Each structure stands twice: as structure tokens, then as C-alpha cells.
Amino acid sequence: MISLPSHQSKQQQSAPGAAAYLAVQTGTQAEIRRVDSHFVAYLDPVKSEAAARQRLAEIAAEHRAAAHHCYAYRLSAAQGRLIERAADAGEPLHSAGRPILQVLQGRKLQDILLTVVRYFGGTKLGIGGLIRAYSDAAKAVVELAQPVSCLPQVELELCYPYELSGTIHRVLGRYQARIVSIDYGERPRLQAQVELARAEALECELLNATSGKVQLKRT
Structure with missing residues (x-):
């Protein structure tokens, strides 16, 4: 597996509510040249x-000769x-990762x-040139998605309890929750996925419909 470079940033933001975002279902590739x-x-x-x-490890293996990933x-x-x-990934601080991230943020991609990946041709682009190049490369591939x-x-x-299985499934169905997995042990343990905007109402109805006999937690 690829190790994460030292020049990186991570943010874990508070819940964004029920705002829609964009995602892709298949991978896309694009190429650009700046100077050499x-x-x-x-x-x-x-x-x-x-x-x-x-995925980063796969790309790094494919582009072993590249200067930066x-x-x-x-x-x-x-x-x-x-x-x-x-x-x-070895470029000057905030000259590559940040402009790439800003493209994703601007397009609301999640x-x-x-x-x-950059193959260095020998001519330095400068901080401003790097920011523009990485931003342009990110925009180019996003435009194809x-x-x-x-x-x-x-x-x-x-x-x-097992006797509440029918009730649980009916309530989940009303909220269009997707069942991810069920572990049939001493008591059923079910993992379900639901839209964030519906989660609180679903939790309340599950508790009411089972008289509080269901144990709930968000994972």
C-alpha cells in the first residue's frame, strides 16, 4: 500500500445536513501538458x-517514473x-493537493x-504555475465525468428480538432504508443505510413501533 506523504491536510467537518452532492460511478482519465x-x-x-x-497504490505502480503523485x-x-x-506529494506546500481539492469542493463532488501524476520535464513552473497546472488537470478530468x-x-x-423482525422490516421499508447486512445470532443484528434527512424520524418510529425493544446506534 502507498504511504501518505507528509504534506497533506485532513479535515473532518460537522454534518452538512441533507444537501445533495455529486458522485461518479466510473473512473475517468485526462492528460494535459504545461511547458515540458x-x-x-x-x-x-x-x-x-x-x-x-x-487506488493511489495502483496509480503509483503504473506511474513509477513520475516525479509526483x-x-x-x-x-x-x-x-x-x-x-x-x-x-x-513532494511539490511545494499547497501547490498541488489544495488546488485539486478546491476543484472537488467547487463541483460538490464527494x-x-x-x-x-506529474512527469517533470526539466523546467520549473513556479508556485503559481504549479497551482494553475494542477487545477487545470483536475478540471480537465472532472469535465469528462x-x-x-x-x-x-x-x-x-x-x-x-426475533419476534420484532417483521415490524423492523416494515418500518425500514417505509423510510426507504437499504439493508446492508443481517447477522442472525442470539438476536438479529441488522445494518441499514438511510438518507440523513430521514434518519431521526426513522429512529423515533422504530423505537415507538417496538416499544423501545430495539437497540439503535449510528455507525
Whole structure:
């Protein structure tokens, strides 16, 4: 797996509410040239930091001869939060990762990794030139993508007596919650995903419908 460079930033923001965001379902690639440097940009859907690291490792292996592998990603997290990370990967501080991240922020793209690989041609671009080049590469690959609109989701873990299974499933269905997994142990343990805007009402109805016999937590 690729190790994360030291020039990176991470923010975990408070819950953004139910505002829609954009995501992509398939990867996209674009290339640009600035002076004698060659930039290759990749836009990939990812759902976790582990998935982002795995994709970064694949790109690094494919471009071993490149001078820099810069990136930024924005990921949905627990409780409707948002994780953002950006890395300059050896370029001057904030000259690569930040402009890439700003493109993702400006387009409201989420659950996404944007990587820009640079093959250095010998001519230095300067800080301003690097910022423009990485921003242009990020914009080029985003322009080729076909994003879809999404709403923030949260995951709930439910534990309940077997005799309440029918009630639980009916309530989840009314709120269009997606069942991720069910562990049939001594008591069923169910993981479900629901839109953030509906989560609180769903939790209240589950408690009311089961007379408080369901154990709930957000994961």
C-alpha cells in the first residue's frame, strides 16, 4: 500500500445536513501538458480511505517514473460528516493537493478521489504555475465525468428480538432504508443505510413501533 506523504491536510467537518452532492460511478482519465511537464489526472469513485489508498497504490505502480503523485479526496463519513484529505506529494506546500481539492469542493463532488501524476520535464513552473497546472488537470478530468446527484446517507445498527423482525422490516421499508447486512445470532443484528434527512424520524418510529425493544446506534 502507498504511504501518505507528509504534506497533506485532513479535515473532518460537522454534518452538512441533507444537501445533495455529486458522485461518479466510473473512473475517468485526462492528460494535459504545461511547458515540458506532462500531467495525467484520474477521477475515481471511492467509499473509504482504505479504498482511496488502494487506488493511489495502483496509480503509483503504473506511474513509477513520475516525479509526483498528488491527490485529494472527499468522503462521506459516519453521522453525515465529511472527510477531506489533500497531499502535495513532494511539490511545494499547497501547490498541488489544495488546488485539486478546491476543484472537488467547487463541483460538490464527494465519495471521490482525484489524483494528478506529474512527469517533470526539466523546467520549473513556479508556485503559481504549479497551482494553475494542477487545477487545470483536475478540471480537465472532472469535465469528462458524468456525475449523478446523491443525498447524504447514515448507517444504523439495530439489535432486536426475533419476534420484532417483521415490524423492523416494515418500518425500514417505509423510510426507504437499504439493508446492508443481517447477522442472525442470539438476536438479529441488522445494518441499514438511510438518507440523513430521514434518519431521526426513522429512529423515533422504530423505537415507538417496538416499544423501545430495539437497540439503535449510528455507525
